[in-house]
Amino acid sequence: MSRRGHRKWRNESDSTVGVVMATSILAGVELGGTKCVCVLATPTGEILAQERVDTLAPDVTLPQIKAILHQWFETRRDISALGIASFGPVDVDKASPGWGKIGQTPKAGWTGVDIVQELSAGLGVPAVLDTDVNGAALAEMRWGAAVGLADFAYVTIGTGVGVGLIVDGAPICGFGHAELGHMRIPRVAGDTWPGSCPYHGDCVEGLAAGPSIISRSGMRASLIATDDPIWTLVGHAIAQMLHNIVLSATPRRIFLGGGVITAQPQLFPIIRRELQASLNGYVSSPELDRIEEYITPPGLGTLAGPLGPIALAAALAGQATRRPAAVA
Amino acid sequence: MSRRGHRKWRNESDSTVGVVMATSILAGVELGGTKCVCVLATPTGEILAQERVDTLAPDVTLPQIKAILHQWFETRRDISALGIASFGPVDVDKASPGWGKIGQTPKAGWTGVDIVQELSAGLGVPAVLDTDVNGAALAEMRWGAAVGLADFAYVTIGTGVGVGLIVDGAPICGFGHAELGHMRIPRVAGDTWPGSCPYHGDCVEGLAAGPSIISRSGMRASLIATDDPIWTLVGHAIAQMLHNIVLSATPRRIFLGGGVITAQPQLFPIIRRELQASLNGYVSSPELDRIEEYITPPGLGTLAGPLGPIALAAALAGQATRRPAAVA
Numbered sequence: 001m002s003r004r005g006h007r008k009w010r011n012e013s014d015s016t017v018g019v020v021m022a023t024s025i026l027a028g029v030e031l032g033g034t035k036c037v038c039v040l041a042t043p044t045g046e047i048l049a050q051e052r053v054d055t056l057a058p059d060v061t062l063p064q065i066k067a068i069l070h071q072w073f074e075t076r077r078d079i080s081a082l083g084i085a086s087f088g089p090v091d092v093d094k095a096s097p098g099w100g101k102i103g104q105t106p107k108a109g110w111t112g113v114d115i116v117q118e119l120s121a122g123l124g125v126p127a128v129l130d131t132d133v134n135g136a137a138l139a140e141m142r143w144g145a146a147v148g149l150a151d152f153a154y155v156t157i158g159t160g161v162g163v164g165l166i167v168d169g170a171p172i173c174g175f176g177h178a179e180l181g182h183m184r185i186p187r188v189a190g191d192t193w194p195g196s197c198p199y200h201g202d203c204v205e206g207l208a209a210g211p212s213i214i215s216r217s218g219m220r221a222s223l224i225a226t227d228d229p230i231w232t233l234v235g236h237a238i239a240q241m242l243h244n245i246v247l248s249a250t251p252r253r254i255f256l257g258g259g260v261i262t263a264q265p266q267l268f269p270i271i272r273r274e275l276q277a278s279l280n281g282y283v284s285s286p287e288l289d290r291i292e293e294y295i296t297p298p299g300l301g302t303l304a305g306p307l308g309p310i311a312l313a314a315a316l317a318g319q320a321t322r323r324p325a326a327v328a
Numbered sequence: 329m330s331r332r333g334h335r336k337w338r339n340e341s342d343s344t345v346g347v348v349m350a351t352s353i354l355a356g357v358e359l360g361g362t363k364c365v366c367v368l369a370t371p372t373g374e375i376l377a378q379e380r381v382d383t384l385a386p387d388v389t390l391p392q393i394k395a396i397l398h399q400w401f402e403t404r405r406d407i408s409a410l411g412i413a414s415f416g417p418v419d420v421d422k423a424s425p426g427w428g429k430i431g432q433t434p435k436a437g438w439t440g441v442d443i444v445q446e447l448s449a450g451l452g453v454p455a456v457l458d459t460d461v462n463g464a465a466l467a468e469m470r471w472g473a474a475v476g477l478a479d480f481a482y483v484t485i486g487t488g489v490g491v492g493l494i495v496d497g498a499p500i501c502g503f504g505h506a507e508l509g510h511m512r513i514p515r516v517a518g519d520t521w522p523g524s525c526p527y528h529g530d531c532v533e534g535l536a537a538g539p540s541i542i543s544r545s546g547m548r549a550s551l552i553a554t555d556d557p558i559w560t561l562v563g564h565a566i567a568q569m570l571h572n573i574v575l576s577a578t579p580r581r582i583f584l585g586g587g588v589i590t591a592q593p594q595l596f597p598i599i600r601r602e603l604q605a606s607l608n609g610y611v612s613s614p615e616l617d618r619i620e621e622y623i624t625p626p627g628l629g630t631l632a633g634p635l636g637p638i639a640l641a642a643a644l645a646g647q648a649t650r651r652p653a654a655v656a
Contacts (some may be wrong), residue, residue, distance in 0.1 A: 087608070168495070175578045175579075176611060178578065179610070180575055182610055184606060186530070242509075244508075247508055247511055248493065248500065248508050248577075249500050249506070250502035267609070278512060278528070280505070
C-alpha cells in the first residue's frame with residue numbers, strides 16, 4: 001500500500017546500479033518560465049559551472065541547453081546523473097506513458113514536449129525529473145534553511161506561483177505534482193478585477209504573479225510604490241493560499257521566495273498579518289506563534305532554483321550508490 | 329530527515345512489544361460532533377459490539393464511554409489496543425506536551441480535555457489517537473473502497489467538514505493534523521451570506537456543514553426541496569475545496585460522505601460539475617477524467633466512522649506484533 005522509501009520523485013533508473021560513484025559530479029537543468037539555468041555541481045552543492053538560457057520556444061531553447069550539456073559531458077567524464085527541475089504542469093509519474101512531458105500550458109509550443117527525452121538523450125547517464133519548486137524545496141532540505149525539517153512548504157511568487165510541498169521528507173505526489181499556485185481563494189471585499197490566469201482568472205497565480213501585477217497596474221512591479229494599495233491585494237491573495245496550505249499539511253515552516261517577493265520585501269509583513277487574521281487563532285502551534293520565523297525567505301536565496309535539479313540528481317546518485325552495499 | 333516507516337499517526341507505545349497478540353481483538357472510540365461510538369472488533373474489521381453515546385459536555389459523555397470500555401475490558405481479557413478517532417482540533421503530535429488533548433473548539437467544555445488520558449487510564453493497553461476522518465480514511469484503506477490506494481482523500485460533510493488526506497499511505501501530518509474543512513474559498517458571485525463558522529465565517533465548513541445549512545435556510549436540511557438553489561451554493565463550496573485538494577495532493581480518488589451528503593445525494597452531480605468547471609482542464613489525469621468514479625461515496629458507508637478507531641488500533645497492534653520478529 002505505502003510506497004515509503006520508494007517515493008515516486010526518485011525515479012531512479014535500475015540500469016545505473018553500480019555505475020554511479022559518490023565522488024562524481026552532477027548536472028542539472030532548471031526550466032523556468034523566464035529563463036533556464038544549466039548547472040554543474042558537486043554532490044555537496046558546490047556549483048562548478050552555471051549557464052543561463054532564455055525560455056523562448058522549445059525549438060530555440062532546448063537546442064541551446066543541449067549544446068551546453070553535451071559540451072560539459074564531452075569535457076568531463078565524471079558526470080553521473082542529470083537532474084531536471086521544470087515549470088509545471090509536467091508529468092512526473094514514472095508509471096505514466098506521458099512521463100517526462102510538459103502538460104497543458106499557455107507557454108507557446110511547450111505543451112506535450114518530452115523534456116526528459118530531449119535533454120537526456122545521448123548523455124549516457126540516468127535522468128530524474130520533478131517540478132522546479134519541488135527541486136528547490138529539496139535543495140533547501142539538503143543544503144539550505146530546511147535542513148532537519150520533514151514537513152515544510154517552499155513557495156515562489158514570480159512569473160508564476162509555485163509551491164513545493166514537502167510531506168514526511170518528500171514532495172507530495174499522487175497522480176501528479178502539486179499545482180497550489182492555481183488554488184481557488186476568496187477576494188478582498190470589493191476587489192472585482194478578474195485576474196490574469198487564462199485557466200482560472202482570479203486564482204492565486206492570477207492575482208499575485210508578476211504578469212498579473214503588470215496586467216492589473218499597467219506597469220512593471222518595480223515602478224509601483226512600495227506603499228501602493230496593490231501590495232495589500234497581492235499579499236492578501238498569497239496569505240489566503242498560505243491559510244489553506246497551513247490547514248492542509250500543517251508545515252513546520254513556509255519559505256517564501258521568487259522574483260516578486262525578493263523585489264518587494266514589504267510583502268512579508270502584509271502576508272504575515274493577513275495570514276494570522278485569516279487563521280484567527282483556530283490552529284495554534286509553537287511554530288505558527290513565531291510568525292516571523294514561520295514565513296521566511298529561503299536559506300539558499302537565488303541559488304535554491306539552480307540547486308534544485310542538483311538536489312534531484314544527488315538523491316538519484318545517492319540511491320544508486322547505496323544499493324550495492326545493501327545487497328552485499 | 330524523513331520519518332518513513334515511523335509516521336506520527338502510529339503513536340505506538342513501546343512498552344507493549346510482545347504483549348499484543350495478532351489474534352486478539354481491538355477496542356475503539358469514535359468521538360464525533362453529535363455522537364460517540366464505542367466499538368469492539370476483530371483485527372479484520374468484524375464488529376463484535378457497538379454502543380452509541382450522545383456528545384454532550386465532556387463530564388457527561390466521557391464517563392459513559394469509560395463505563396462501556398471498562399465493562400468490555402472486564403468481560404474480555406483479549407483486548408489488545410484502544411483506538412481513539414476524535415473530532416478536531418486535537419493534538420496528534422506525540423512529541424508535543426499537549427498530545428492527546430482537544431484543541432481550541434467551540435464545543436462547550438471540550439477545549440483542553442485530555443481524551444487519551446481520560447479514556448485509556450486503567451485499561452492496561454496501549455492507546456492510539458488520530459482524527460475521526462483520518463481514522464475513517466485508514467479504515468477505507470484497510471477494508472473499504474481505498475484498498476490499494478496510497479494517495480486519496482476522505483471527505484465528510486456533516487456536523488462539520490472534515491478531510492482525511494492520505495499521502496503515500498499515511499495521513500498528512502506536520503505540526504498537527506489537516507483541518508481542510510476550514511479552508512478559505514471564493515463565493516458564488518452575489519452570495520453574501522456571511523457563513524456560520526465562529527472562526528472564519530464563510531470557510532467551507534461555514535458554508536456547507538449541516539449547522540450552516542440550517543442557519544442559512546432557517547430549517548432542517550431534510551425539509552429543504554432537493555432542487556432548492558441552496559444545494560448549488562453548498563455544492564459550489566464543496567467543489568471549491570475539492571479543487572484545492574486536487575491541486576495540493578493530486579489524490580487518486582476522493583471519497584465523499586457524511587450526514588449531509590448521505591441525505592442529499594443530489595449534491596454529487598452538482599459537486600462533480602462544479603469541480604470540473606473550476607479546474608477548467610488545467611490538470612488532467614485518467615482518474616479525473618472518470619469523474620463519477622473519482623468523486624464517489626466511501627465503500628464502508630456509515631461503518632467508515634466506527635471502524636476508524638479500529639483501523640488505528642489494528643495498525644498499532646500490527647506494528648507491535650511485527651517487532652519481535654524483526655529483532656529475532
